[in-house]
Amino acid sequence: MTDIAPAFELAGMADSLTPAERYEELFVAVQMQRVFVDSKTFVDCVPCREPQAILDDYRAQRDAADFDLGEFVHANFSPYELPPKAFVANPDDSLAAHIDRLWPILTRQPREHPPFSSLLPLPHPYVVPGGRFTELYYWDSYFAMLGLDESGHCELLRSMADNFAYLIDTYGHVPNGNRSYYLGRSQPPVFALMTELFEQTGVHPATDYLPQLRKEYAFWMDGGAELRPGEAHRRCVRLADGCLLNRYWDERDTPREEAYREDVETARHSSRPAHEVYRHLRAAAESGWDFSSRWLDDPCRLASIRTTCILPVDLNALLYHLERQIARLCAVEGLRRDAGQFHDYAERRRTAMQRHMWNDVGGAYFDYDWAIQRQRDNLTAATLMPLFVQLADSRQAARVAEVVRTRLLAPGGLSTTEVYGSGEQWDCPNGWAPLQWIGIRGLQHYGHQTLALEIERRWLEIVSYLFERENKLVEKYVLRPCTEAASGGEYQRQDGFGWTNGVTRKLMQEDPGHQANRCRAGRCRPD
Structure with missing residues (x-):
């Protein structure tokens, strides 16, 4: 490094x-x-x-x-202020050129860390999402990196690689973001995906990061080996049949500091002890899906949240990938015993997920509620993560593809859930760039190219539509071509926007014939 x-x-x-x-x-x-x-x-x-x-x-x-x-x-x-860098969309810029011009605006330098603030210093430059999010975020960064690669920012990729290694070495995990109030939780563990990207782009050999991958794995698995059937500790749960799977968690059971008043008010609407509600809210924030009916007993009541009772499909699929990556890199380094051990961990997890999360009647993967020992019945885009990490077999992939085509495909791409009216931003009708990428790549891994390209086509169409109309890219989109802005959640739609830029830039390069490559800012103005 x-x-x-x-x-x-x-x-x-x-x-x-x-x-x-x-x-x-x-x-x-x-x-x-x-x-x-x-x-x-x-x-x-x-x-x-x-x-x-x-x-x-x-x-x-x-x-x-x-x-x-x-x-x-x-x-x-x-109040924290962004560096005074004016950015005005150039009507002569293509969408790709607009994204390329945004990267410097979204880049922060190590010396931009004021004393006594909540910002945790990093040794190298990094990219922030934009809008109210003025710090680095863990899983956002992977999707932004896809676009940084296409835009030719190899040095920035290298800097971000070493920043994540630094965070793991310093704190034992990658925090949700580089703020002190985020230290109690992480986000979906995508560092293994990053190391693959670093290797593919020539930034660093993935083996350079093997110590950090193992340290991150230890963070997620802390206390798991000692659990007896039916017990849980931090992010690990041992099911009644002895299977070991993971959940989201946070070390604290107080209101999130960045949403303190909102969390206090949510807890007041629950009959449970407030600290229980706070833990569930914080755990959902670790998931990145904050918030969604996925974590709720009543899809229209955030106070019914039960995140730590749920074993998520996507989290466990990513940990399967992490185990496989560690096994592969240990083999490269000649650590045969360790390679075999992590291979076994991955296979045990795969078996557990097939047993508890695959639904052969529904033809999809579902989260598992370990507290009541049964599958959840709410279909979400997380069902595609096992395809993304190539955990599913070909028959399961075909079943998932059909379910996605009939139930989750929207005019603007891949829907997050089937739930409308929850008021939560990770529900219909909103769509999110990372889920489009996961779905597209997952389907492509199993040869479902037609559906993958249809999701890609629809997503690029909705992004380019809003770009021509409003001269910007945003955090989330309503998945239909209309003038309505995406809504829901605790804050307004944010502009920027790191992971939308990254995924869109990557998909445009892979589909040069799409009209998104020909659109220009300001072509269409709102009435």
Whole structure:
């Protein structure tokens, strides 16, 4: 790997205290009294002076009759601001050129880490999604990397590769994002996918990252070996038949700091203890699908969330891939015993998934509710992840392809779920770039090229439609050609947008005849 910044430099900048830990009752007051409309704004603020002095002054002043919390906060904190880089869509730019021009705007430098903020320093440049997301995100980054490769940013790929290795070496896992308040959780484990991309593009041999792959695996499997049937610990669950599978989790059972008020309000609508609801909300945030009816007992009530009771298809498929990748790289390094051990882990997981997650009647993979010992019945796009990592057999792949064609294919691409009206952003009618890529590649692995190309065609059509209409790419899309903006969830649709740029850029290169390669910003203006 390339040299990492001197340890003493990063050590002087690193600070794992979260805003809630640092500002205590001031933090609670700011979030609950809604000083900022978006709860994420305050946790990303930079203090104007030493934090303890701010907290001391708050405690000394808060009981005064004329004390104004909003004025105090704005006098002592600066909302995180993006570097002043103006970006205006050029009507002469193709969609590919527009994406290529966006990468520098979305790139952050190691020195852009203000002291006492929640931002965790990284040794090398990295790409952020855009909009309110001003930090690196774990699984987002893999999909952005697909486009960085097509745009010729090999050096940036190399930098991001070493950033992820640094995060694993430093924290034992890749956090949800490089913010202190994200340290309690990770995201879908895609570092193994990244190492394959690094090798394919000549950035680094995948074997360079074998130690980090093994460390990440240990994070996900912590405590699993000691579990007895029916027991769970952190991210591991031992089922009654002895199978070991994984779930999403978070080390904390408090409201998410970036959504503190929202989580408190959600817990108030549940009859369960608040800390249980908080854990489920945090675990869903680790899944990346925050939020979806997939995690709910009642698809229209977020307070019914039960994420840690659910063994997800896609998480376990990615861990199967991680086990296979470690086995392969151990064999390359001559570690035959370790290679055999990880091969066995992968085969055991595959057997467990086939037993508990494959539904032969429904012709698809479904999440498994280990708390009540039965499959969930809500079909989601996660059913394609076993095809993406080539875990399914050809008969299962054909069944999944037919189910996807008849039940999840929408005018704009691959639907996330079949549930409308939940109010959650990872449900219909929204579509997301990473799920399009997973579905397309998964189907292609098993020769279902026609359906894969149809999803690709429809997705590029919806992205290029909005690009011509609004001169931008966005985080999520309504999967039909209309003027309606994607909605749902805890925040407004975000512009940018890293993983949409990456997946779209990659798909355009693979389908040069698609009209998306000929569209231009500003061709169509809203009425």
